[in-house]
Amino acid sequence: MICKICQREFIPNKYHFNQQVCSQSACQRIRQIQNIREWRRKNPDYFKCLGQESVWQEKRRRYNRLWKSLNKKNLKEYEQLHQEQRREYMREYMKRYRQQASNVNRDKI
């Protein structure tokens, strides 16, 4: 399995066959945030239907603050980590790709 977030290969938990994100805490956190966003995107009217706009707005304000504080600290760290991991992954990928290409060429000859 390749993690959808850090693009690294990982072994899925045997209890979660369709796990798409590795168990690194950074990836798990991002996944959680993405899940919430995805859910909101699919259910844009959910909160409106409750007739509790102001409550919802207050919640959203709080959520945004939390998100921003997460952003500042962790996301920067994550970004750096992610870049390194991605570079490493691409290096591996290119190595494999080249090996494969040379194998194919050998077969032709």
Ligand SMILES: [Zn+2]
């Ligand atoms: Zn990951």
